[in-house]
Amino acid sequence: MDCLTVQLVEELQGIVPDRGRIEAIVSGLRGATLPGIVEYGCLRWANRDYIPPLPSAIAESSLGLAMREVRSELGLRSSGPPKSPMRRLDEQPVEFHVVESEEDLEQEELSLFLLRFERSAKGAGFSAQAAARLHAALHAMAENAVIHANAPIGALVGYRIADGLAQFCVGDVGIGVLASLRTCPDYAGLSLHNEAIKMALRDGTSRFGHGQGGFGFRQVFKALAEQWGYLRFRSGEGCITMDGTGLDSDTGVESYTPLMPGFQVSVCCRVSENAPVSPLA
Secondary structure (H helix, E strand, O other): OOEEOHHHHHHHHHOOOOHHHHHHHHHOOOEEOHHHHHHHHHHHHHOOOOOOOOOHHHHOOHHHHHHHOOOOOOOOOOOOOOOOOOOOOOOOOEEEEEEOOHHHHHOHHHHHHHHHHHHHHHHOOOOHHHHHHHHHHHHHHHHHHHHHOOOOOOEEEEEEEEOOEEEEEEEEOOOHHHHHHHOOHHHOOOOOHHHHHHHHOOOOOOOOOOOOOOOOHHHHHHHHOOOOEEEEEEEEEEEEEEEEOOOOOOOOEEEEEEEEEEEEEEEEEEOOOOOOOOOOO
16 A cells, blocks of 8 residues: 555554664655544654654645645644745635634634635535535634643544545544543543544534534534535544434444554535545545
């Protein structure tokens, strides 16, 4: 396999601390998916001694160059100036943004980033309504990462567009869904990461108490309605994926993964059932 996917990230995590074997695999990579490169950044942050930088084939690709524009410990550079403000609303094939605080949620830079995502989705063939729902879903997930994660560094947000496809990811290395919910007495009995993720997907679930707001997933589900969507929610040792329409928070495929700090969300929508899943999956 020469493409960095979330499945490969899990495999690499499973062979830590064998750095020599990991380096041999990573050095042979020639491409990456958006979820793969975001989860790799989270993995590298947590295992800096064993997980090497990505090879130039990825770092110099369109995806890598877009990631290098932002300064983030979850990205390809952690020093230097922050991303230069982009005042235009041009369609973009791929773009990243860093959200570090609740104040950032109100900044013009994030608003313009979200508007470029919405416009780019429309350019890829999505209706105005579907693109607006994707915009709202990405904003909800960025907000979730800031309000609930207690992350030591900012959340990394990215989107990628292709003909008939729109995808976004949000990754943080905060306390994760289980620990976040367990700070509330209403959810103190939770013990499994997958159980916590499924609980967070329900309306009205929040670390502030049942019925006191929520994690914002209803916006995500609305964005996927009739859009042949795919979701991946990963936190701690848990992962839940959902596919298709008629999504429900109590359904989905559960899997168990190596322990990863924080919460990583990936959403991919298609304009039609026949639109290809690659190259964004």
